[in-house]
Amino acid sequence: MTDCSEHQGKWSITFGVNDADAVDQLLRSLPNWFGIEASNRAYVESARTLPTYFAREANSAADSEPVGVLLAQRHFPEAAEIHLMAVAPALHRHGVGRALVQALEAHLVADGCKLLQVKTLGPSHPDEGYKLTRQFYASMGFLPVEETFDLWDAQNPCLILVKPLAQPAGSDGTAFARTTFP
Numbered sequence: 001m002t003d004c005s006e007h008q009g010k011w012s013i014t015f016g017v018n019d020a021d022a023v024d025q026l027l028r029s030l031p032n033w034f035g036i037e038a039s040n041r042a043y044v045e046s047a048r049t050l051p052t053y054f055a056r057e058a059n060s061a062a063d064s065e066p067v068g069v070l071l072a073q074r075h076f077p078e079a080a081e082i083h084l085m086a087v088a089p090a091l092h093r094h095g096v097g098r099a100l101v102q103a104l105e106a107h108l109v110a111d112g113c114k115l116l117q118v119k120t121l122g123p124s125h126p127d128e129g130y131k132l133t134r135q136f137y138a139s140m141g142f143l144p145v146e147e148t149f150d151l152w153d154a155q156n157p158c159l160i161l162v163k164p165l166a167q168p169a170g171s172d173g174t175a176f177a178r179t180t181f182p
């Protein structure tokens, strides 16, 4: 995996550098969303290998603490998943999450991927924080497919959302420079 960075307005998005400790820090800053220690450990472990996008303030040093992270998974050539997103709470609603999703989507589209999914806590759960999370994904163009009570557990309904990735008009996506994506 190569290291590359792109500027999305105020935010600089870096792709290709894994940093499990930074992911751990971001999860710990969001106890209302990430309060289950075993799940957090699994996320941190997955951060050692999954394709990773970090957001930093555009003018900050490359080794400064990231303010947001997105971990991605490519299940098939046609389909990918957002495995984890976390943005530092002080910066919610400042466009960090949007910049991370846009960076991932640009790579996926350039690599011919057609569908992006994400799983989050479903609407039958009363949690107010995840209500905002669902609003974020809806705003990013994700559509609800199913709320299932079998995937996680009965207390944690899982909402599956998908987003068809825009393909360049008159092309199958290969007209773009191909980006290596594991």
Ligand SMILES: CC(C)(COP(=O)(O)OP(=O)(O)OC[C@H]1O[C@@H](n2cnc3c(N)ncnc32)[C@H](O)[C@@H]1OP(=O)(O)O)[C@@H](O)C(=O)NCCC(=O)NCCS
Pocket: 030, 033, 084, 085, 086, 087, 088, 091, 092, 093, 094, 095, 096, 097, 098, 099, 119, 120, 121, 129, 130, 132, 133, 135, 136, 137, 139, 140
């Ligand atoms: C969900 C999360 C990643 C979104 O990142 P963010 O940087 O706060 O989101 P953005 O500022 O890029 O929001 C983009 C758009 O989403 C929508 N949105 C985001 N947060 C919203 C909120 N709290 N209420 C309503 N709409 C919201 C808005 O349309 C927003 O655009 P706008 O501000 O121009 O109106 C972030 O809030 C977060 O880390 N939440 C806690 C952890 C979490 O939920 N992770 C995902 C678990 S599946």
